[in-house]
Structures are given as structure tokens and as C-alpha cells.
Amino acid sequence: MSHEPQHLLTVLFLVPLIGTLAIACLPETAARKLAIAFSSVMCGLSVWLLSQFNLETAAEFQFVEKMPWFTQPFPVQYFVGVDGMSLSLVVLTAFITLMSTLASTSIGDNRPRLYYSMLMLLIFSVQGVFLSLDLLQFFVLYEMELVPMYFLIAIWGGPRRSRAALKFLIYTFFGGILMLAGLVYMYTQMGVGAGGMGTFDMTELARLPQLLPKDVQIIACLGFFLAFIIKLPSFPVHTWLPDAHVEAPTPISMLLAGLLLKMGSYGLVRICLGFFPYFFIDYGPIVMALGAFNIVWAAMACLVQQDMKRIIALSSVSHMGFVLLGVASLSSAALNGAIFQMISHGVISALLFFLVGTVYERTHTRQLGEIGGGLAKQMPTLFYFWMLGTMANLGLPGLSGFVAEAAVFYGSFTSPMAQSATAGSFVQGWIIVAGLGVILTAGYMLWLLKRLFYGEELAKWKGHLSDATMTEKVVAYSLCTSILALGIYPLMLSKYSAPLADKMAKEAKGHMTIGAVPAANKIARQ
């Protein structure tokens, strides 16, 4: 194995922050170019990171860097590292950032400096979340994302932006409180339970909380779990998402769906499953049911929407349901599928929101009734991209969405959960319900495509629309190519997360068969 480059992660960690400051300090006219430059640097660095990553130990953290700051009254440190899963997400972050920066043409002269520096700040916190190995650092970055996102929606959003931004803020902040509560509770329980064992080191936490008594684990996990399903989002706390998406400008929607939702799913895997597998052993079937319900519920809701952006937004809820389903099933294949879904959905939803933006910029309406169909006449190239996006979203084989869905379906249906004596048929029943999503998704996506592109063009559009511009083609081609590549040969991505998924599933299964906390007595008070 080659020598690991020094400080690579720290450099990557800091690039967006430097970007934020640089853009803020330099003139308005340079803002867009600088943002593109910084996101390209991020892409370059993450590709380098990818090439230096040692696949044989993909389940372990690599490129680890640690810098303690103070230890009293509680330890605070800078701690970063990546394993297979966070590496994939870091690469996704860089890629989607570049794409959405490129797609930000519609911002134009509307305070670009502020916009791009906010965007970079947002990316700093999102990427930071994926890199963090210290829970406190994780929490701070997780919450920090709120500020730039709030302003990005509230300043550059649509007509009802302030309400949407506030709704986003409140939901997410509420999640933050819950997470903080879970975090503090966990810390105190560990600290009190065994003197000096309290830590925020996530590598340690992957091992230690499992030693806590079962119900303590479950309470602590609940805080995190609620925080993450708000972000994911999942029924019944999903209603902030359609509003935020509908009002957010196109590139911000791309980031929101492509990256921000992934913080929730990442947290679910890394923290909920990684720290507290007991939660899933006890409540896995219910979480799986929730995931399956999300898939069908959101798909059903999509069928009755009139606003194209709302359809895509709700379809995100539906697709993130696969993550819940996969994670909670404790099957290595389904877990790997869930991780695959994070990346795949990141790219697909970015593409779809981008495409919604291209139509909106030309027609200035998102209402399908007002668009009236027939856009294919003047927008043939965009029509093809839309077709690919649609097919990717409805899980067509050969495109990335199918891989994740197939892995989750196959994995969860043969998972320990689906075979358990008590909840087996409950779980199987819900997976079959989730299967109905296959029909509903096809229904709403094709109906959307039909109402946009098929049929006769309305008279008012004659000569008023234009096909894709060069920038749009570059963005759409890049996103489509990745969707296609991941779909045809999924191993190139899944090999990074497979060792981790296998390891986590194995550990969880271990707990399941033992059936009792092995060292619980050691740590329990007297």
C-alpha cells in the first residue's frame, strides 16, 4: 500500500471554508468563477482521496487526523477520518457541489457574492458532517448547516420563501434539540456508569454504548433517530421538505435533496445503527414498516400533485424510505443497498431538480396545468435528459436507482428481521407493500413526463422556449453519465461500502443471537 498523504482530509475539510471567506472578500464579479474553482478543487481532492483509499480496510477509518483541544469539563477535539461509506459521500458532496455551482446561473446579479459564500459555507458544514469522527464536532457542523440554508432559501427563494425557510428552520432545529438531548443523555449515562468513560470519539462510541443497558441505549438512540428522520425526511415529519424545495432556487434544491438529506441517512447508519444496534433489534420491524409506509405514502401523494417540483420533492421522501427499510433490516445486502441509495438518490434527485429548474426558467411556472404538455417540440434535448431522469427515478435496471432498490428488496426480504419468529410476517407484509411503490412510482413519474413533454404544445409557448444551453448540457450529461455508470456496474461504488455493511450487519446479528447485552453488568451501576 502506498504511503497515505498527510493532512489530505484537513485540506479537503478546509477548502470550502476558505472558499467562503475568499468569495466574501473578493469582488462580486469574481464570485461565480471562484465558486466553480473551489468546487473543482474539492472534486480533484476527493478523487485523489479516492485513489489513495485502501479498499482492503474499507470498513476502517483511514486518513485519520486528530487534534485535542481541551479535555475539561468534557473533551473537545478536532477529529476527522473516512471509511468506505463516508468516502462515497464525500465524493458525492464534491460532485454535487460542482454541479449545483454550475447550475447557479439563474442567480445572475442577485448578490452573487453572498450567495456563493453561503453555498460554500453550507458545503463546509455538510462535508464536515461526513468527515467528522468526533460526535460534538459532528453535532456542531450538523446544526451549522441551518444558517446558510435558511438564508439561501429566504433570500433567493420563490414568493413564499420566508415561510418555507422558517418551516425548514424550525423542523431542523427541533431535530437538533432532540439530537443534543440524546447526545447529552448518552454522555452522562456513560460518564456516570463507568467513571471516565465518557467520550465523544466516534470510533470509541461504535463500541462503548453497546455496553450500556438496553433501555438506556434505546432512549439515547431515540433522540438521534428522531433528529435524523426529520432530516431524512420521514412521515410524519416530512412536510417541511416539499415546502422548502418548492421555494428554494434550483441549485439549492439540488443541494438540499442531493446532500442535506444524506446527512440524515448517514447519521442513521453511523450513529443509530453503529452505536445502538439494540434499537434496531427491538424496533427494527417498526422502522422497516415506517420506511415501507414512506415509500408508498409519498408515491401516492405524488400522484395527486399539480406542482412539478413538489412531485420531485415528495418522491425524495419515497426514495429515502428505502434507506430506512434497508438500514433497519440488519441485512448486509440491504444495508449496502441503503448506502447505495444515498449516493444514487443524491445524483438522481440532483438531476431531477436541475431539470425541473430548466423547465421553470423557460416557462416561469411549475404548475403542470399551465405548462400543458408538448414541450418536447422545442426542447428535444431536455426531453431526453428528462426521460433518463424519469427512468432513473422509477428504478429502471441499468440505472443507479434500480441497484439500490433491488439490493434493499432482496436483502430485507431475506434479512433476519423478515425471518424472525415474532415479526417475520409483519416485516414481509410491509416489504410487499413497499413493492407497490414500483407501480405508483412508474405512475407518477410517467404521468409527470406526459404532462410536461407529450401531446400538443400550447399556443402560448410557440417560439418562446429554447433547448438546453451549453452549461445545462454539461451538468445534465455529467449527472446522467454517473447514473448510468453506477447502474451498469454498481460494484465500483458498492465495493467501498460493502465491507462496512457486512461488518455492521454481522455485529448486529451477533447481538441478536446472543439476545442479551454481554457486558451490561460490568458497566451498570453496582
Place this chain on the structure above:
Amino acid sequence: MLPTFLPLSADQLKWFVEHAGLIVAAPFLAGFLIIMGLRASKTLSMVASVGAVLYGLFHSVAIFQALVTKSYPEPFFQQNIDWFVSDAFTLSVGVLVDNLAALMLIVVTGISLLVQIYTHGYMREDPGYSRFYAYLSLFTGSMLGLVVSTNLFQMYGFWELVGVCSYFLIGFWWYKESAAKACMKAFVVNRIGDFGFLIGILVFFLATKDFWQGQTLLGFVGPGEANLAGVIHRAAEAHALTTESLFVISCLILMGPMAKSAQFPLHVWLPDAMEGPTPISALIHAATMVAAGVYLVARAYPIWLTPDGQMGAALHVVAIVGAITAFMAATIAMSQYDIKRVLAWSTCSQLGYMFVGLGCGAFTGGIFHLFNHAFFKAMLFLCSGAVIHGLHGEQDIRKMGGLSKSMPITHFCFLIGCLAISGFPIFSGFFSKDEIIGAAMHTHPVIGWLMMATAGMTAFYMFRLYFMTFSGGYRGDAHPHESPASMTWPLLVLSVPSMLSGYLGFNLANLQAAFGGASAEHGLPNHFAAFVFGPFGPHFEGCNLPLMATSVCVAAVGIFLAFAMYQTKTIHINKSFAESREGFAHLLYNFSFNKWYMDNLYFGLVDRVFLPLFRGVWTRVDQVVVDGIVHGTGLVTMSVGEVLKYLQTGRGQYYALVIFAAVAGIAWLAYMMPPR
């Protein structure tokens, strides 16, 4: 021994078998190249697309020869690569070549080649010419991928891919509202089938997952006992799978073939799919894709048997579904006026025959009918395309007539096709249909007689179509003309197998023996059954003379009635039906003309029940309850209404204060909780 087609050595033939993946890759590559740039030039697009499938045909013939001459000594060739790997299981994709696949490869590449040549003439003036070739290539690739699939998972993948290509091609003329509706309907109905298919695979996988023992997961064939039948057998021995659960699995999986092969009640998409350009109706909706369902049932035949390999309830379901479809589609076809829709309903009906064949244990017969049908139905569709082309888009047979004079080649080929599909002796359909009816008579006499009656109806409606289109005087106002050579040559080429392919599955010596009084139970070998056979091994039947005579008579009656009603117009039953305004005849006619009201039922359900239900539930739950609760009570409340006010008055710090107070409170609570 069959003749050898290509001057290739045994080693070369072996190479071809082991590189069968190239057949699949070539059209995909062509499609990709056309999309990426060749589409700028019409000629290049055409050359790439036709070239790829021409290569495929050559390669397929080589494989066929290798298997026939036993240059490739093994019964099958299989190669897999890992596609999704995890601790729990590995999903793979690969290439499987055996006799059944080799036969299908030839059918698909052969018909695809002819259709693509025909397309050059048919679509020459269409602005989407290159795009059409791109879709055709992608479809051909997907269909070939389906044919060589090694396992159920892979087949499901390509299954969806052919479906999406069909979606693109039906909606090829996207500006037509009817096409837009039809393509969506096709995809969604197929997805309903795929849902069952998926769940079926999952249940099957759950039951058998411990019994694959290192071989390809969900694979069809394997060395020795390591095949589908073996796995089912082992699972049943270990009580992981019972006869009942296998029956449920087979019914679920059957939903896939029922949708793809347009079987009742999921057949509704096929007639509407005729909105697509005619070449794809011939290729996709007559010869290849719709036969995929039949192919799947044949491929995974052990799933439809009982765990110990006997015919059981699942096959009865297959036969019943097929019988209902065949009968229903034939009754509907008798009253339709659109030339392509009559053919579509007849496709539906003939696919029903294939299902009956497989369901009654006539494995070879079902596949043989698939093989024959592919050629004559593709030809019939291409003929209808030539007619439509010659009449500048007219599809209504009431506005045709007398075309035999202006379109002699088309007329000739159409007649051959009608004879073949009607089961007229010596033409191909006769042999395979008789084999199916014979098997049905043996296992389910009711179905057998129903199929016999359907055969009569088939002869009637096909000749009704023929007489209304080609004989009498011209009733339209276009200027009919014969098509260009690129369209007529494929027709003529297809007319050869339509006449002769039946003899592949028939040994004339059997006929002689039957006249000599031999029993119909066992006969002398024929080429087709010796090459393609089910899990029970090759089975050769003799001639059943009474049955043969009956079916000839039935077909003759059907043809005669059509002749008397539409050619000489001496019998007027048809008029009395169509023009009746009340009574039983009126009811029957409308039932047939309105396609058994299935569309009305489905659209009624979707528009009047499901969508309003979804809308009602969604509005109530998501907008009122969920948003209401979150907005109306709890912590967040303080915020939405109040905080908005604070923010607007510049007092955002109150909001922050509330949040932080809450955080502090929760943290304090957490700290105070008794540790344990």
C-alpha cells in the same frame, strides 16, 4: 442431421458459443453510438443499427449450428459475473446459451434484422429516423439480454428494459395524445405485472436461499442437479418449500408474463400499443417482447411444476389464463375495424394459445407456436404497415378494399400469413396449433374444445380482415401504391418460414403411420422437438387424425363464413349483429366491440376510485393532520406564528432564546435522570 449453415470448424463454433455476450453487446453499442453522435447522419445510424443486428444473426446461427452439430459438446454454456456482492448473497449477471436460448436468439435477431431493413423504407421521411434506429437497437439488445439471462434477477432487469424500450417506441410520436396515453398505459400495466414478478422472486428467494450451494443465485440451469429443479427439490425435502407455497410463488411470478404477454386481465395495454409506428408493432408487440412471458414460463418451468417435478395446479392456472385470453381476444377481434388492432387482438389470442400449450404440458408445442407465430405475425404486421404506408396513414379497414391489384406482393404475403395463423393445412400455424389443441384435449378437454372454437374464430376474423382489405372494390380516397423494395423484401423473406417452418416440428412419416393405424401417443422424432424440449426430455407425438380433420374443418368453416359475409356478401349475419339496436345480438356485439368493457372498468377504477381516494387521504392526513399537529401544538408552535412575528419585528433573539432554553432544559433533564 440438419444441414450445416456456415463453413466453420468445431473450434470456431465453440468460440462463438463462448462469446455469445457479443450478440447482446453489439446492438447496445450501436444504440449508444447513435445517441452519442451518429444520429446526425441518417445513413450512419441505419448502418450501425442494421450492422449490429446482422452480426447478431450471424453469430446466432453459428451458435445454433454449434449446438445442433454438437460441436459444443456440453448441453449449455454459462458464464456469470458478480454484479452486487454482499455477505448475505451475490447477485450476478451473465450469459446462458442452451438450445432454447439459441432458438430464441435466431428468432429475435432474424426478425429484428428484417424489421430494421423494413424500417428504412417505412420511416424514411420521418424526422425521428435516427432516433427510431437508436431505440430499435436498444430494444434488440435488451431483448437479447433477456434471452441469454442466466437467472431470474437478471431476467427481471432485462424484462424491465424491454418494457421501457417499448414505452419509448409506443410514444415515439410524442405529439399524438393517443400515443402519449398508450405508452404510459403500457408501462404502468407492465409494472403491475412486474410487481407480482418481483414479489414472487422475493418469496421464492426467501424459501430457497439456503439451497443454491454456491451456484448462481436464482439461476436457471447448472451442472448436474444444481439447477432450478434441483434447488426446488432440495428445498422441498428440507420443508422450506411446500407444494402450496410453490403454487403461490408461481402465481405471483406469472403476473409478470401475464402483463408482458398481454394475458387476461393485464392485456389491456397491447391493443393501445398499436399507436406506435408499425415496424415496432411487428418486432416488439408481435414477435419478440410479448413472447418474453412465454419464454420466461418455459425457462423457469420447474417453478410451475410441483416440487417433485410433476404437473400440478400452477400449470392449470397457466392453461386457464391462456384459454380465457385466447377466447376473449378472438371474440373482440371479430368486431374491430382498425387493421392493426385486429392483428393486436389476434396476437393476444395466439399468445393465449402458447400459454395453453405450456400449461397443458405441451412444452415443445408452446415454444413451437412461439417460433412459428413470430414469423407469420411479424409478416402480417409488416403487411399492415405496407398497407397503411400505401394508403398514407389510413388504418380503418372500412376505407380499404381491392388492394390486391395495387399491392400484389403485400397481398400475397398477407394471404400466406392469414392461412398460417388460421391453421390451414401445410402452413406453419397448423402444426403448432394442432399440437397445443391436442395436448389441451388430453389434459383439459374443456379448454381443448374452447381452443378449437377459438381456432374457428381466428380463421373467421383473419379472413374478414383479408377480404375487407384486399378484395372487392376500393372504398377509400387515397392512391394506393406498392411499397419500396426495402419494405417488400422483408415481407417475402418472412413468407418463407410462414409457409415452411411448420415442417421443422413435423415428421411426415408420422402421417403415414397414422393412416396405417398407429396410435397418436408416440411418434417418430422431428427436428424441433429433438432440439427444444422441457424438463421431461424430448417427447414426440404421432398424428391424431380425427383431431387434425376436425381442426381443418373448423378453420375451413371460419374461412368460408368470412368469404360468404365479406367477399360474396351472401350471408348477412355480420350486418344483423352490427346494426342491431337491441336484444341479445346488440349486447353481444357491443360487448365485443367495447373490448369486454375492460378499459372502462380500469379507467373507472383509476379515475373515480384510486385518484380521488389518494387525494382525499393525502389532503386530510398530510396537510390537515400532520401539518396541523406540528403547527398547532408543541414546541414548534411557539415558533411558526409567533416567531414569524418576532422575526419580522427584528426580535429574532426571542426565538433563539426559546430554543436554547428548551435545549438547556432537556439537557438538564437528561443529566438529572437517574443513571443506572
